Amino acid sequence: MSDRRTLQVKQMSGHSGEAPGFGVQREPEVCKLIDTTICIGCKACEVACVEWNDMPFGPTTFDNTYQTMPETRWNFWNLIKFNEHQREDGTVQWLMRKDQCMHCADPGCLRACPADGAIVQYVNGIVDFQQENCIGCEFCVSGCPYDIPKFNPATKKVYKCTLCSDRVGQGLEPACIKACPTGCLKFGTKEDMKYIAEERAKQLRENFGFAQAGVYDPQSIGGTHVVYVLHDASDPERYGGLPKDPVIPWSYTVWKWLAKPVLGTLSLMGLAGVLMHYVSVGPRRPQPEPPLKEGTDVHRG
Amino acid sequence: MWLKDDGTTLSGNWLYCGSWTEAGALTQRRGTEDPSELGIYPNWAWSWPANRRVLYNRASCDGNGKPWDPSPRQVWWDEAKQSWIGNDVPDFKADSTPKDHMGPFIMNPEGVGRLFVPLGAMADGPFSEFYEPIESPIANPLHPNQSSNPVVKKYKTDLDKYGTVDQGFNVICTTYRLTEHYHYWTKNNPMNVQLVPEPFVEVPAELADRMGIRGGENVRVTSARSQYVAKAMVTRRIRPMHVDGKEMFQIGIPIHWGFRGIAEDEGKTAKTLANQLTPTVIDPNAYTREFKGFLVKIERA
Numbered sequence: 037m038s039d040r041r042t043l044q045v046k047q048m049s050g051h052s053g054e055a056p057g058f059g060v061q062r063e064p065e066v067c068k069l070i071d072t073t074i075c076i077g078c079k080a081c082e083v084a085c086v087e088w089n090d091m092p093f094g095p096t097t098f099d100n101t102y103q104t105m106p107e108t109r110w111n112f113w114n115l116i117k118f119n120e121h122q123r124e125d126g127t128v129q130w131l132m133r134k135d136q137c138m139h140c141a142d143p144g145c146l147r148a149c150p151a152d153g154a155i156v157q158y159v160n161g162i163v164d165f166q167q168e169n170c171i172g173c174e175f176c177v178s179g180c181p182y183d184i185p186k187f188n189p190a191t192k193k194v195y196k197c198t199l200c201s202d203r204v205g206q207g208l209e210p211a212c213i214k215a216c217p218t219g220c221l222k223f224g225t226k227e228d229m230k231y232i233a234e235e236r237a238k239q240l241r242e243n244f245g246f247a248q249a250g251v252y253d254p255q256s257i258g259g260t261h262v263v264y265v266l267h268d269a270s271d272p273e274r275y276g277g278l279p280k281d282p283v284i285p286w287s288y289t290v291w292k293w294l295a296k297p298v299l300g301t302l303s304l305m306g307l308a309g310v311l312m313h314y315v316s317v318g319p320r321r322p323q324p325e326p327p328l329k330e331g332t333d334v335h336r337g
Numbered sequence: 338m339w340l341k342d343d344g345t346t347l348s349g350n351w352l353y354c355g356s357w358t359e360a361g362a363l364t365q366r367r368g369t370e371d372p373s374e375l376g377i378y379p380n381w382a383w384s385w386p387a388n389r390r391v392l393y394n395r396a397s398c399d400g401n402g403k404p405w406d407p408s409p410r411q412v413w414w415d416e417a418k419q420s421w422i423g424n425d426v427p428d429f430k431a432d433s434t435p436k437d438h439m440g441p442f443i444m445n446p447e448g449v450g451r452l453f454v455p456l457g458a459m460a461d462g463p464f465s466e467f468y469e470p471i472e473s474p475i476a477n478p479l480h481p482n483q484s485s486n487p488v489v490k491k492y493k494t495d496l497d498k499y500g501t502v503d504q505g506f507n508v509i510c511t512t513y514r515l516t517e518h519y520h521y522w523t524k525n526n527p528m529n530v531q532l533v534p535e536p537f538v539e540v541p542a543e544l545a546d547r548m549g550i551r552g553g554e555n556v557r558v559t560s561a562r563s564q565y566v567a568k569a570m571v572t573r574r575i576r577p578m579h580v581d582g583k584e585m586f587q588i589g590i591p592i593h594w595g596f597r598g599i600a601e602d603e604g605k606t607a608k609t610l611a612n613q614l615t616p617t618v619i620d621p622n623a624y625t626r627e628f629k630g631f632l633v634k635i636e637r638a
Contacts, residue, residue, distance in 0.1 A: 100552030
C-alpha cells in the first residue's frame with residue numbers, strides 16, 4: 037500500500053542503524069487538514085477510502101447514530117464520528133469529525149513495533165505499515181494513543197490509513213481529499229495547512245462567535261500530519277473522543293529506550309563474563325560427589 | 338444564425354442558442370467593460386437567452402421608447418435606425434416600433450406582467466394562498482372553515498382515510514432522504530448498505546422518554562392508512578414544537594427501504610415502506626403528493 041520507490045524513509049520500526057538511503061532526498065512534510073466546522077458528514081471520504089484501497093465490505097448494524105460503525109476496522113480506515121453535543125443553554129451542536137490515523141511525528145505504533153521494517157515513517161511524515169514484515173503481535177494497537185491500528189485475524193496483520201502513500205508518492209492528493217464535496221478536506225505541506233487552519237480558526241473566533249475555535253495539532257506527540265480545525269479546541273474530547281494531550285503509553289518508552297538497551301547491555305556483559313571465565317579459569321571441571329547420608333541405600337557407580 | 342420556425346434548424350435547448358458561434362465559446366469571454374455602469378457586463382461570459390442581461394428590459398422605457406430614467410440606460414428605441422438598441426440586448430422584437438404598442442412581457446400572451454393568475458392557469462388561483470395539509474393538528478388560522486386546499490386531488494379507495502389528533506394521531510410525521518442512500522435501489526448495493534444498514538425512525542428525545550422508547554428498539558408508527566415498523570433513532574436534534582399553544586412532536590422517516598434488498602432479504606427489516614403511511618393527496622398544479630406533512634401515532638413495537 038506504500039510507495040517506497042518514491043517516498044524517502046525517515047525511520048523504521050525495530051531497525052538497528054539508520055534507515056536505508058537516509059539523507060538522499062529532501063521532501064516537504066505533508067499534512068491533511070480537516071475542518072470540522074464545514075464537514076457535513078456525507079461520508080464521501082469513507083467510500084473513497086474503501087474504493088481506492090479495494091477493501092471488502094463488512095456487516096454493520098444500526099446503533100442509534102448516523103455513524104457507520106463504532107470504530108475503524110482492518111477494512112475500514114476512515115470513519116466520521118458523530119456526537120450530539122448539548123451546550124449549557126440546552127441547544128444541540130451536531131459535531132462530526134473524520135477519524136483516521138493521525139500520522140504522528142512521534143508515532144506510538146512505530147515505537148512499540150518490534151518487527152524490523154513493519155512500520156515505516158517517511159520523511160514527508162506519512163506513517164505506513166509494511167504488512168509483509170508484520171509479525172501480528174498487535175503491540176502497535178496498544179502503542180497508538182488514538183486506537184487506530186486494527187488487526188485482521190485472518191491474515192494476522194494490522195492495517196490503518198496510509199495517507200494514500202501510493203497516491204502521494206505519485207504527486208496526487210489522497211482519495212478522501214479528492215472525494216470531499218465541501219472542501220473541508222485539504223492537502224498540502226504542513227506549513228501551508230497550518231497557515232490555512234489558523235486563518236480559519238481566527239475567522240471562526242472573530243466573525244462567527246466561536247470564541248474557543250482553534251487548531252488541533254498536539255505537541256505532546258510532536259505534532260501530527262493530520263490537523264483539525266475545531267469549533268472548540270479547549271475540548272477535543274467531545275469530537276468523538278479526540279484525546280486532548282495524547283501520549284504514547286510510557287511502558288513502550290521504558291521498554292524500547294531503557295529496558296531494551298540496559299538489559300541488552302547487561303546480557304552482553306553476562307555473555308562476555310561467561311566467555312572470559314571460560315578462557316581464564318577454564319571449562320566446567322567434574323564435580324566431587326557429595327557424601328552419602330547414613331542409612332541411605334543408593335547404588336553408586 | 339438563429340433558430341427558425343420552418344424546420345430547418347435544430348436545437349437541444351433553445352436558451353443556449355447563440356452561446357457558441359464561429360467566434361468560439363462566448364461563455365468563455367472575459368471582457369470587463371461596463372459602458373452603462375449598470376453592472377451589465379455584456380462581454381463577460383454569455384447570459385441566456387441571447388446574452389440578455391436583464392429580462393423584459395423594454396419595460397425600462399415609456400410608451401415612446403424613451404427610458405424612464407435617462408442616466409442608467411439599458412435599452413431604447415432608435416428612430417434613425419428604426420430599431421431597439423442599447424447597452425443590453427433588447428428583450429423585444431427589435432423592429433417593433435413603439436407605436437405598435439407591443440407589450441414588454443413577451444413571454445406572457447397578454448404582454449403585460451401579472452399581479453394575479455389569469456383564468457385557468459392555476460387550479461387554485463388567482464392568488465397564492467396558505468393552506469394546511471389534509472392531516473394537520475390545527476385549523477388554518479387564516480380561514481379555519483377551509484383549512485386545506487379545496488381542489489387537491491384525492492382518491493376514493495378504502496385507503497384514502499385521513500386522521501385527526503382527536504383520533505389519537507398526535508405526532509407530526511415527515512419523510513426524507515439520506516445522503517448514504519438513493520431512492521429504492523441502493524438498498525441492494527453493499528457499499529450503501531454498509532454505510533446505513535437498516536431502516537430507522539428519527540424520534541425526538543423528549544417523545545422517546547414519554548413513550549418509553551430507547552434508541553435501537555423497534556417502534557411502530559401508525560397513520561390512518563397503514564403502519565411502519567423500524568428501529569428508533571433517539572435524537573436531540575429534533576426539538577419539540579409549540580403549535581397553537583400545544584406541545585407537539587415531529588418524527589422523521591427516511592424512505593429508502595422496502596420489500597427486497599440486502600437487509601430485507603436477510604430478514605432484518607419489517608419490510609414496510611414509508612409511503613404506506615402517507616396520504617395520497619396531490620397538489621392540483623404541480624402534482625406533488627403531501628408526503629412531507631401528515632399525522633401519525635408512535636409506540637414501542
